[in-house]
Amino acid sequence: MSDAELLVYGGTAAGVCAAVAAARHGVQVTLLEPGRHVGGMVSGGLGYTDIGNPAVVGGLAREFAAAVGDYYGVPPGHHAGPEPHVAERIFLEWLDRAGVTVRFGTTLTAASIVDGRILSVSGADGRECRAGVYVDASYEGDLLAAAGVGYRVGRESRSRYGETFAGRREPAPGKHNFVPYLSPFDAGGRLLPLIHDAPAVDAGEGDGGVMAYGYRVCLTSAGDRLPFPRRDGYREDEWELARRYFALLAERGIEVTAGDLIGLVPNLPNGKCDGNSIGPLSLNLLDGTNWAYPEADEAGRERIRRRHREYTMDFLYFLSHDPAVPEAVRRGITAWGLPPDEFTDTGGLPHQLYVREARRMVGEYVLTEHDLLPRPRPQYDAVAMGSYHIDIREVRRTWRWVYEHPDPIPMVFNEGYLSVPVRPYQIPYRSIVPRYAECTNLLVPVCLSASHVAFGSVRMEVQYEMLGHAAGLAAALALKGDRAVQRVDVTDLQERLAAEGQVLALPA
Structure with a gap:
């Protein structure tokens, strides 16, 4: 005592x-x-x-x-x-x-x-x-x-407090969303990884969804930077959605840079960078893993933190090494690395998961x-x-049927993002x-x-x-x-x- x-x-x-x-x-x-x-x-x-x-x-x-x-x-x-x-x-x-x-x-x-x-x-x-x-x-x-x-x-639902911006959001175009029409299914009709497969409630209804978590990595372009390693357990199949995304951009003639995915701006002292989640594919993990975190026990939370850590390491490795990633993106990412003087006891990743909201x-x-x-x-x-503006980050990545002629098309989208001054x-x-x-x-x-x-x-x-x-x-x-x-x-x-x-x- x-x-x-x-x-x-x-x-x-x-x-x-x-x-x-x-x-x-x-x-x-x-x-x-x-x-x-x-x-x-x-x-x-x-x-x-x-x-x-x-x-x-x-x-x-x-x-x-x-x-x-x-x-x-x-x-x-x-x-x-x-x-x-x-x-x-x-x-x-x-x-x-x-x-x-x-x-x-x-x-x-x-x-x-x-x-x-x-x-x-x-x-x-x-x-x-x-x-x-x-x-x-x-x-x-x-x-x-x-x-x-x-x-x-x-x-919550819109009806609880009469709030215009409450509840599930309808998908909207913007820099936090994918271009049409990114398919969510593999060749066998199975849902790809990194997509939340829970059914959606009606727009405006509450669903208990919390905005995305992630690790805000600290990066440096200094000569002593540590490269992004390939983690034991790295799964090639987890990044099929990302490969399709980059292929779709190339088909549309849309060029993307590393900074469009992670805010690679030297915005901290000594040339370091606070890597933020910028685009539809980012450091934010949107597969619904974090929805259970607020009320999970410590063992459950550690599993969720570990999942986010592994996703972060794999995301950085994928962007810097996978041949499906545009060369400009790979070149931009590999110009940065982990600072050897930060997070020395947690393998270079931050000790704190970005829990944007819980209870x-x-x-x-x-x-x-x-x-x-x-x-x-x-x-x-x-x-x-x-x-600060009302800044609600994406709540999940899911998919829907888009009813185009002659047949409906399945399309991936991120949902929940909101920015209101x-x-x-x-x-x-x-x-x-x-x-x-x-x-x-x-x-x-x-x-x-x-x-x-x-x-x-x-x-x-x-x-x-x-x-x-x-x-x-x-x-x-x-x-x-x-x-x-x-x-x-x-x-x-x-x-x-x-x-x-x-x-x-x-x-x-």
């Missing part, structure tokens, strides 16, 4: 910010991280930081940007983000200076709940930890689920599309602001606390209370950092006043956040 005043579960950037914010106010904090690293995606491959309107970035998120600038000797914001190992170094220094106790390798297995309060949590290592207030900063929402707090997984709490207030569009709703209890909006405190009747000493800055559509905007790491800051300061106030997190004086919280640089509103 170990005790703390505040226990933070999940060493994501939000978890680090929550722990540091509270510890700076004299709170005794323990941070439990299931893996071996802190920083989540910020140190796990997502170096290029999506911000939106920089005017809304404040508090510890702005402080992190300043720390990055200090490290490289440049003004804040000069680089879109740091190299992964630099991000982790900054976070570890923050935790150390704040006096936060960090325990790695601690996967949550249970929580003890009495009268709507978490008394203690237990880890797979057999250790138990008791605290007065808890923060669930995990990408999965495991602590909120263990505490019996209500949540949802995947996209989403149903808290005191559910942020929806209507809070963002067409004009943002004012929130009296704002604790941070968001501004928003104006800067306020994120309410009520969206990071559970309903009072369910739990009174838990704050949730990552798997916050939002619809699938609204979450598509809030889910950016900068927002997580600012919400983590708010959660940590709110936890300190709840402990000081010996009160439920829902009973924290929000005006006092806002004043303290503003004093620490948090942006709660923009000038009219």
Whole structure:
């Protein structure tokens, strides 16, 4: 048994910010991280930081940007983000200076709940930890689920909140979709790999589908780069769909570059690149493997992570070696490789799977599309602001019959992608606390209370950092006043956040 005043579960950037914010106010904090690293995606491959309107970035998120600038000797914001190992170094220094106790390798297995309060949590290592207030900063929402707090997984129907963009999306042309008519079947009439074969619900209905996961690889074009190896177990047949795609492009006279598949832009310091998923065939795995991840046990999640790791390695090898890949693409990919100084303990791939969404709490207030569009709703209890567009990545790759003359044609397509611009909006405190009747000493800055559509905007790491800051300061106030997190004086919280640089509103 170990005790703390505040226990933070999940060493994501939000978890680090929550722990540091509270510890700076004299709170005794323990941070439990299931893996071996802190920083989540910020140190796990997502170096290029999506911000939106920089005017809304404040508090510890702005402080992190300043720390990055200090490290490289440049003004804040000069680089879109740091190299992964630099991000982790900054976070570890923050935790150390704040006096936060960090325990790695601690996967949550249970929580003890009495009268709507978490008394203690237990880890797979057999250790138990008791605290007065808890923060669930995990990408999965495991602590909120263990505490019996209500949540949802995947996209809801349009009817649930009356959202225009909710539910299953009809396929639409664009850079994230294939050109017609890419067949999903092999010569024997069997469905090709990398396609999700589950039946589709009607357009606008909810199906529990979560947006694609993947590994955001860090690449370099430096001379000491590591080439993409052929993995033991590499399957030639898994890439038949990709071969057909490139052949179809060639038939149409469409030229494609490596940068059209992976964003090969040196957007990180020292010439490194945060490889993003750009086109219809990308680092995103769209065969539905990740749909089970949010509620899977640890063994199930590890199988899903392993599947994504193998797909990533094989995708990079395929693009750089397969003769069916256009020479320009192969040449462009092989100009890059894995940096020898990143992810040295995980074989060159990031330690963090990009879990774009998992559980989403149903808290005191559910942020929806209507809070963002067409004009943002004012929130009296704002604790941070968001501004990035509603960015919902593809949910799955499937197929349908296209009724052309004289016979229908089967065609592969990706479904679920959505990009809708928003104006800067306020994120309410009520969206990071559970309903009072369910739990009174838990704050949730990552798997916050939002619809699938609204979450598509809030889910950016900068927002997580600012919400983590708010959660940590709110936890300190709840402990000081010996009160439920829902009973924290929000005006006092806002004043303290503003004093620490948090942006709660923009000038009219």
